[in-house]
Amino acid sequence: MTDGFEFTRDGEVARLTFTRPAKMNAITYGMWSAIPEVVAEVEADPALKVLVLAGAGEHFSAGADISEFGELRTTAEGAATYDKAVEGAVAALTALRKPSIAMIQGNCIGGGCQVSVACDFRFAAEGSRFGITPAKLGIVYHFDSTRQLVSLVGPAHAKYFLLSGELIDATRAREIGLLNEVFPADGLEASTLRFAGTLCSRSQASVRGMNRIIEKIVAGQQESDAEVEEIRLAALHGEDYAEGVAAFLDRRPPRFTYR
CATH class of the missing domain: 3.90.226.10 (2-enoyl-CoA Hydratase; Chain A, domain 1)
Incomplete structure (x- = not known):
């Protein structure tokens, strides 16, 4: 170091x-x-x-x-x-x-x-x-x-x-x-x-995906692009989304696994 x-x-x-x-x-x-x-x-x-x-x-x-x-x-x-x-x-x-x-x-x-x-x-x-x-x-x-x-x-x-x-x-x-x-x-x-x-307790798929989108907005981007749509689609098909919905319906804390 x-x-x-x-x-x-x-x-x-x-x-x-x-x-x-x-x-x-x-x-x-x-x-x-x-x-x-x-x-x-x-x-x-x-x-x-x-x-x-x-x-x-x-x-x-x-x-x-x-x-x-x-x-x-x-x-x-x-x-x-x-x-x-x-x-x-x-x-x-x-x-x-x-x-x-x-x-x-x-x-x-x-x-x-x-x-x-x-x-x-x-x-x-x-x-x-x-x-x-x-x-x-x-x-x-x-x-x-x-x-x-x-x-x-x-x-x-x-x-x-x-x-x-x-x-x-x-x-x-x-x-x-x-x-x-x-x-x-x-x-x-x-x-x-x-x-x-x-x-750390939140969905890392959500945290990292939204962090990237916000970075693009701050840099001046005004509309969605292929990367943004890919981030959103990957999250939709990811394990964290299924777990988040299930946890909400079961009224329990989610156990996210995305790393």
């Missing part, structure tokens, strides 16, 4: 933890580059159903490790190479069919916020802070990440984030749609894992 990460499994839930607390879990080029490998491992493991991203210590992540920029982003070519690694990490998280949850405490800024927005869900502790700060560095934000942000909070709030670089607290982030839920700090992990358990 790349320095700066810890990857663990707890039953059906995988956890990727940023482990640079002395640097507020700033994300290095090596960490950006390794995220697609971790995501692929989660996607390929039939025992895993959910990925949780977290930060060690007091913060989720203060963003990209800017101390590397003097070496890695001093030329247009170097900046393009660095950005490709960031874009690859975002694309991998976005395309993950299994649900991903960012479990956030402390600072979630810049690239850290970019990672969280690429996840399916964002749960945060009271007192967390959020911001995206390219305007403080003379950087124009990545197109796909900008689209994801706009889809979450709308263009007015996205402009506030990106053009001002100002930070907001968890309460405001929840109000504008950046966060799904806000919890007391001492209840964040239990609440996040409880929701992860809920996701």
Whole structure:
């Protein structure tokens, strides 16, 4: 595993933890580059159903490790190479069919916020802070990440984030749609894992199929296509559908088997 990460499994839930607390879990080029490998491992493991991203210590992540920029982003070519690694990490998280949850405490800024927005869900502790700060560095934000942000909070709030670089607290982030839920700090992990358990209990054929369809809608697709119809047809003929209907009629919890 790349320095700066810890990857663990707890039953059906995988956890990727940023482990640079002395640097507020700033994300290095090596960490950006390794995220697609971790995501692929989660996607390929039939025992895993959910990925949780977290930060060690007091913060989720203060963003990209800017101390590397003097070496890695001093030329247009170097900046393009660095950005490709960031874009690859975002694309991998976005395309993950299994649900991903960012479990956030402390600072979630810049690239850290970019990672969280690429996840399916964002749960945060009271007192967390959020911001995206390219305007403080003379950087124009990545197109796909900008689209994801706009889809979450709308263009007015996205402009506030990106053009001002100002930070907001968890309460405001929840109000504008950046966060799904806000919890007391001492209840964040239990609440996040409880929701992860809920996701694990649902039909994985439904969860992964709908996750893919939502991804296509966020990317701008406006009508169904052959892939969408295949996803829906496969679910209709799958064991989970038969079990879900039978469980409903029998008034019992379903026992889904799709992996």
